[in-house]
Amino acid sequence: MDGLRLIEDGLCDASFNMAMDRAMLQACCEGLIPPTIRLYGWNSPALTVGYSQNADRDVDQTRCRELGISLIRRPTGGRAILHHHELTYCVVAPIPHPQFPHDLKGTYHVIAGALLLGLEEMGIRDGVLAMPQKGLPRQERSPACFSSLNHCEIAVRGRKLIGSAQRRLSKAFLQHGSVIIKSNHELSNALFRFGNNGHNPENLQLLRDATVDLDELIPRVGFEAVRDCFRNGFRRYFSNMEKGKLTSVESVLCDRFLNTVLL
Numbered sequence: 001m002d003g004l005r006l007i008e009d010g011l012c013d014a015s016f017n018m019a020m021d022r023a024m025l026q027a028c029c030e031g032l033i034p035p036t037i038r039l040y041g042w043n044s045p046a047l048t049v050g051y052s053q054n055a056d057r058d059v060d061q062t063r064c065r066e067l068g069i070s071l072i073r074r075p076t077g078g079r080a081i082l083h084h085h086e087l088t089y090c091v092v093a094p095i096p097h098p099q100f101p102h103d104l105k106g107t108y109h110v111i112a113g114a115l116l117l118g119l120e121e122m123g124i125r126d127g128v129l130a131m132p133q134k135g136l137p138r139q140e141r142s143p144a145c146f147s148s149l150n151h152c153e154i155a156v157r158g159r160k161l162i163g164s165a166q167r168r169l170s171k172a173f174l175q176h177g178s179v180i181i182k183s184n185h186e187l188s189n190a191l192f193r194f195g196n197n198g199h200n201p202e203n204l205q206l207l208r209d210a211t212v213d214l215d216e217l218i219p220r221v222g223f224e225a226v227r228d229c230f231r232n233g234f235r236r237y238f239s240n241m242e243k244g245k246l247t248s249v250e251s252v253l254c255d256r257f258l259n260t261v262l263l
Contacts, residue, residue: 004099005244006234007038008227014046014070014083016254018261020246021090021176022075023253028092029172032249035093035100037234037241041223045084045184046070047191050077050165055263060193069191071263075174076165082191085182085215087226089115089234092174099238100173104166108152111175115154115162118179118233122226124217130155153177159212180213181226 012020017040027033047069049055055071058080064071069082091111093100100107112129119127130153154162164177189204214221235241 003034004093004238004241005034005036006231006241007036007040007244007246008231009038009040011041011043011223013043014048014072015258015262017042017088018048018072018074019257020250020254021092021174022257022261023250024090024092025075025167025169025172025174026253027247027250028094028174029169031094031171033092033247034244035097036091036244037238038090038092039227039231040088040090041086041227042083042088044068044070045082045187046072047080047082047188048072048074049080049263051075051167052077053079055080058193060191061263063191067187067191072261073263074165074176074261076167076176078163078165080192081163081178082184082188083178084184085180085223087179087181087223087230088176089179089230090174090176092172094172095168095170104168104173105152107173107175108164108166111164112152112154114234114237115177115179115230116233117236118230119154119156119161121229121232121236122214122218122221124156127154127156127161129153130160156212156217160210161212161214161217179226179230180211181221181223182215183207183211183213185211 024036051073096102100110116127153160153164162177162179164175166175185204185207194200
């Protein structure tokens with residue numbers, strides 16, 4: 001199972017997206033599927049929170065319900081992300097695997113190399129691996145993932161464009177991340193709780209200053225064009241990648257996890 005399988009999905013339901021990512025991780029951990037790269041989008045706005053993030057503390061769940069925003073628990077850590085106009089990638093592979101280092105940081109570096117080639121396919125050649133920012137005290141940190149740069153995430157002109165998170169089990173890892181096509185900082189900011197109301201406008205400005213989206217760099221670019229470019233980037237980096245289909249095992253696991261990801 002050294003070759004990589006490519007799964008290309010369109011715009012999918014939020015619960016399906018996170019349940020399928022979790023299903024792929026479980027199936028890979030059990031040795032039932034090959035290492036896989038999945039590219040997909042979102043058919044409506046949804047907020048995902050990290051698997052250990054306190055949603056009651058950080059998210060205004062009443063506002064989410066009023067606005068019809070799905071609130072989903074994702075299988076990876078980190079802080080909340082509003083998904084909608086983006087390309088999401090997911091990579092699952094066994095531990096060990098000849099194309100991925102044994103450690104978390106090394107795996108981030110390898111996948112970042114493919115992501116940078118995806119940006120290059122779009123004509124964006126000034127993407128860089130971000131250096132981690134000096135941490136703020138817990139009470140001053142924003143609940144939004146895109147408010148800061150973490151190790152091996154992708155920045156363009158000093159602003160975050162691709163955020164990623166990873167989960168490692170004993171025999172497999174999953175890394176997925178968001179390539180933002182068009183941001184909605186105002187909506188994202190409205191879904192969070194803040195210990196001090198004065199931090200709300202500050203967080204909105206932080207999101208605007210800290211992030212960039214593809215629409216700012218390449219106006220009116222569409223989901224399919226972005227997906228094609230990143231598929232080509234992954235193909236250039238992993239020459240042994242072949243298009244495939246989801247297995248019945250993954251579908252069964254996905255159905256099982258659907259009831260566990262929706263908050």
